[in-house]
Amino acid sequence: MPPALDIEQLKAASFVDKKENLILYGLVGTGKSHLATAIGVAACSSGKRVRFFRTASLVNQLSESKAKGELKRFMKLIEKTDLLICDEWGYIPFEKEGSQLLFQVISECYERRSVIITTNLEFSKWNGIFYDEKLTSAIIDRLVHHSHLLVYTGPSHRLTHSTMKSQ
Numbered sequence: 520m521p522p523a524l525d526i527e528q529l530k531a532a533s534f535v536d537k538k539e540n541l542i543l544y545g546l547v548g549t550g551k552s553h554l555a556t557a558i559g560v561a562a563c564s565s566g567k568r569v570r571f572f573r574t575a576s577l578v579n580q581l582s583e584s585k586a587k588g589e590l591k592r593f594m595k596l597i598e599k600t601d602l603l604i605c606d607e608w609g610y611i612p613f614e615k616e617g618s619q620l621l622f623q624v625i626s627e628c629y630e631r632r633s634v635i636i637t638t639n640l641e642f643s644k645w646n647g648i649f650y651d652e653k654l655t656s657a658i659i660d661r662l663v664h665h666s667h668l669l670v671y672t673g674p675s676h677r678l679t680h681s682t683m684k685s686q
Contacts, residue, residue, distance in 0.1 A: 524667050529554075532562035535602050535633045540662055543637045545671025551637035554669075555604050558635065567601040574621070575611045581620035590620075597624055602633045609640035609648045618649040622658055629661040636662065 543551040559569045584593035649655045
């Protein structure tokens with residue numbers, strides 16, 4: 520397991536140079552996507568190539584690319600990336616083909632580029648996304664090998680600051 524990251528290392532996205540991953544785990548509305556975006560912007564500012572996807576959108580684009588015979592071209596875009604951000608991992612379960620394509624992306628990234636995952640699902644519930652225990656185990660294995668886990672707690676920022684709350 521890599522040593523813990525401090526705030527300066529997050530700001531500098533230094534984990535990207537080491538091909539390490541971040542898994543941002545916690546309740547809805549606690550700032551996971553916000554931090555992932557900020558790290559992505561910081562990485563871009565330091566010359567790194569970053570791609571940001573809502574995970575469901577990434578799976579849809581992979582499926583569409585495969586259907587059009589353009590999967591190889593789409594995968595080349597991923598291969599040219601230093602940091603891949605997959606936001607909202609686990610919000611929507613995937614069909615078999617989508618799960619296999621996402622596994623292909625994670626396998627391609629393994630030890631070659633960094634990945635940030637934002638999720639509100641603990642690892643033990645990921646089988647509900649992929650419906651295949653072996654595939655789920657293989658994805659988790661590749662993601663956590665060189666990974667930092669940041670756990671978010673507390674109330675939802677959106678609910679706390681809702682305009683409806685004052686009414």
